[in-house]
Amino acid sequence: MSKPIRVLVAKPGLDGHDRGAKMIARALRDAGMEVIYTGLRQTPEQIVAAAIQEDVDVIGMSILSGAHNHLFPKIIKLLKEQNAEDILVIGGGVIPEDDIPALLEGGIAAIFTPGTPTTDTVKFIKENVK
Amino acid sequence: MELIERMLNGDKRACARLISIVENNAKESEEVIRKIYKHTGNAHIIGITGPPGAGKSTLTDKLVKLLRKQDKTVGIIAVDPTSPYTGGAILGDRIRMNDHALDPGVFIRSMGTRGYLGGLAKATRNAMKILDAFGCDYIIIETVGVGQSEVDIVKAADTVVMVMVPGLGDDIQSIKAGIMEIGDIFAVNKSDLFGAQRTATEINMMLDLDQNMGRRPPVVMVTASKNENIDKLYHEIEKQYSYMKVEGILEERRKLNLKRELVELVEEELRKVVLRESDNNGEIENASNKLLNKETDPFTERDLLLKKII
Ligand SMILES: Nc1nc2c(ncn2[C@@H]2O[C@H](COP(=O)(O)OP(=O)(O)OP(=O)(O)O)[C@@H](O)[C@H]2O)c(=O)[nH]1
Ligand SMILES: [Mg+2]
Numbered sequence: 063m064s065k066p067i068r069v070l071v072a073k074p075g076l077d078g079h080d081r082g083a084k085m086i087a088r089a090l091r092d093a094g095m096e097v098i099y100t101g102l103r104q105t106p107e108q109i110v111a112a113a114i115q116e117d118v119d120v121i122g123m124s125i126l127s128g129a130h131n132h133l134f135p136k137i138i139k140l141l142k143e144q145n146a147e148d149i150l151v152i153g154g155g156v157i158p159e160d161d162i163p164a165l166l167e168g169g170i171a172a173i174f175t176p177g178t179p180t181t182d183t184v185k186f187i188k189e190n191v192k
Numbered sequence: 193m194e195l196i197e198r199m200l201n202g203d204k205r206a207c208a209r210l211i212s213i214v215e216n217n218a219k220e221s222e223e224v225i226r227k228i229y230k231h232t233g234n235a236h237i238i239g240i241t242g243p244p245g246a247g248k249s250t251l252t253d254k255l256v257k258l259l260r261k262q263d264k265t266v267g268i269i270a271v272d273p274t275s276p277y278t279g280g281a282i283l284g285d286r287i288r289m290n291d292h293a294l295d296p297g298v299f300i301r302s303m304g305t306r307g308y309l310g311g312l313a314k315a316t317r318n319a320m321k322i323l324d325a326f327g328c329d330y331i332i333i334e335t336v337g338v339g340q341s342e343v344d345i346v347k348a349a350d351t352v353v354m355v356m357v358p359g360l361g362d363d364i365q366s367i368k369a370g371i372m373e374i375g376d377i378f379a380v381n382k383s384d385l386f387g388a389q390r391t392a393t394e395i396n397m398m399l400d401l402d403q404n405m406g407r408r409p410p411v412v413m414v415t416a417s418k419n420e421n422i423d424k425l426y427h428e429i430e431k432q433y434s435y436m437k438v439e440g441i442l443e444e445r446r447k448l449n450l451k452r453e454l455v456e457l458v459e460e461e462l463r464k465v466v467l468r469e470s471d472n473n474g475e476i477e478n479a480s481n482k483l484l485n486k487e488t489d490p491f492t493e494r495d496l497l498l499k500k501i502i
Contacts, residue, residue, distance in 0.1 A: 065216040066279060066304070091280035096304050101287040108293040112286065115300055117208040144205065 067095045067191050069120040070113045072104045075127035082154060082176075083124040089180035090122075090187070106136040113141075113149055119191045122183075125155040130165065138169040150190055152183070196227050199326055204299060207326045211301055214318035225318055231325035233446075235267070236433055238330060239345035241311065241374070242355030244337025247381040249288035250416040251355060252332050256292055257419070258426050259330055265297040267323030270334040271312055274304035281305075285334055299323060311335040311342025317453065320348065346374040347449050350442060351432055353377045353425070354409075356395060358387035372398065375409050377428050383413040383420070407435060469501050 069090050073083040080102050087097045098116045100109065113121050125133055134153060141147050153165070154174040162173050171190060174183050195213075198206035214221040238255075240248045249270065256266050270285035283302035292298040301319065308314045312335060323331050335345050346352055354375030378399075380392045395411050410428045414421040436442035470476050479493040 065212075066281075066306075087282055091275065091282050092278050094279040096274075096280065096302075097282045098286060098302050099282055099284045100290060101284075104290065104293075108290060111293045112290075112300070114205050115208050116286075116302060117205075117212045146205065 067120065067187060068098065068116060068118040069095050069122055069187065070098045070100060070109065070116055070118045071122045071124075072100045072109045072112075073102050073124045074104045074106065074109060074133050075125055075129050076103060080124070082126070083122075086122060086124065086154060086180060086183060089184060093184040093188075095187070106133055106140055110137060110140040110144065110146070114144060114146055118149060120150045120152060120187055123151070123153050123155075125153060125157065128156070130155070130157050131161060134165050134170050135168050150187070152186070154178070154183070193224065193227060196224065199322065200228075200231065202327065207299060207322060208301070210322050211315075211319045214322065215303070215306075215313070215315040221315075221318060225321060228321060228325040232321045233324065235320075235324045235328050235331045237320065237324075237333065237348065237350045238429060239333045239335065239349030239352040240355060241335040241338050241342070241345050241352060242379075242381075243339070243357070243360065246337070246355040246357045247416045248334050248337075248355050249285040251353075251379065251381060251414065251422075251425075252285075252334050253289045253291065254416050254419050254422045255332065255426065256289065256298060258422055260292070260295060260297060263297070264329040265327060266292075266299075267320075267326065267328035267331045268298070268300045268334070269303055269316055269319055269323070269331070270300065271303045271305060271316060271336050273336050274306045276307065279306070299326065299328065305336060309342070310344030311338050312344045312348065316344075317348055343374050347452050350436070350445065351376050351429055353379055353429065355379050355381050356391060357382045358385050358391045360391065373402075376407070376432050377409055377425070378411040379425050380411060380413045381416050383415045384418065388413060406441070407432070466497065466501055470497050475500070 071083050071087045073080040087099050090097045098118060100112055109121060121137065130153065137151055141149055150171045151169065152172045153170055157173055157175060165173060172186050195206045195209055199210055210224055213224055240252050242248055252268060256268065259266050272281055272283045272285060274281040281304035283304060286300060286302055289300055292300065303313045303316060303319065305313050316333065320331055333345060333349060335342060352374050356378060378395050380388055382388060392411050392413055399409055412421065412425045412428055414425050436445065475497060482488045483490060483493065
């Protein structure tokens with residue numbers, strides 16, 4: 063039995079829809095991964111708690127609200143507090159180019175902006191999960 | 193194993209890691225279960241089953257809320273189907289249980305069936321043992337949405353709650369044959385919808401017809417999404433559990449399930465040994481050729497293969 067990669071997909075923040083998150087969830091499933099889908103409006107604390115109980119390899123977050131500069135660092139900080147910084151954190155959504163370098167610097171493994179083919183995300187995950 | 197120590201001391205991350213081990217690694221899994229087995233047997237194991245979309249996750253969420261009010265700790269294993277084509281899965285039961293994510297007394301784990309067909313995953317039983325050793329007072333197993341034959345939950349749980357909904361129509365008849373028998377308690381969910389009373393009546397009639405049952409399962413009408421009558425369901429769950437305990441049925445049932453588990457383990461290992469041995473020597477291949485040419489018959493070959501190994 064080969065171990066499937068487990069990914070938690072969340073859409074934190076208070077705004078709108080989760081179309082993007084659902085799309086990526088399906089793409090990852092079709093690539094043979096187990097996707098734990100947690101839906102809308104999760105707080106960073108809830109996301110990290112779920113990631114730990116689910117023992118995921120990756121947390122994927124879709125953020126549309128412009129709160130990325132707050133939410134991503136918060137997740138990284140919480141993971142560190144739990145000694146779980148081995149979990150890969152990736153993000154997608156509407157994130158200005160200018161903000162990306164700082165996020166990557168802060169421990170986010172990759173940011174996929176709108177229009178990136180889902181195959182890129184799949185490939186990145188497969189290459190970066192040990 | 194350091195992980196086991198940590199898990200026994202209440203470390204959730206260690207508990208989660210151990211569940212991954214029993215899902216992914218057969219050899220290590222054995223080691224884990226050998227070490228923790230003596231710590232199991234204390235949790236009340238509740239199976240929540242029923243057709244897809246019946247409200248199993250929503251109901252689980254509300255049951256957990258009620259159990260937490262009484263300071264009981266709860267472990268949840270929520271099983272969803274794995275795609276047979278890609279091996280991937282979307283595990284979405286958790287969406288309905290997000291309120292408990294931060295509660296230290298609740299542990300929620302989603303699990304893909306990974307090719308297993310009985311409504312649970314192969315690793316579910318071992319994951320239950322880990323949550324049991326972890327100290328959960330209750331363990332709730334949500335099965336995949338069941339159709340006709342997904343009845344493995346009955347081999348794993350102390351109490352099986354069968355969730356039904358109005359509007360199944362003739363389906364009640366078709367479900368009956370396969371899975372009605374396994375319910376200890378029937379919950380008619382979505383009682384806010386038209387036809388719920390009728391569904392309850394139909395189930396009651398069906399249960400009244402069934403003669404050779406032990407305890408006649410109660411039927412409870414609930415509305416999980418509005419948190420209505422969950423206390424009544426809980427009351428029935430407790431009643432059934434103490435009835436089983438007093439009558440010695442609980443012990444009997446657990447023993448029967450352990451027996452089934454053991455037999456399955458033996459079968460599995462035997463199969464592996466036989467196939468490994470005979471595959472290595474090309475014997476199965478040779479026998480198949482002989483069968484094709486009608487030089488022998490399947491039963492003679494079976495006996496020959498078995499004789500060589502056992
Ligand atoms: N009207 C009504 N809807 C409900 C009730 N309980 C749950 N639902 C809704 O039914 C839908 C399915 O609920 P879930 O709890 O996900 O059902 P499930 O049985 O876990 O589904 P699967 O795990 O996919 O088989 C959701 O949209 C719920 O909001 C209820 O009491 N009344
Ligand atoms: Mg569900």
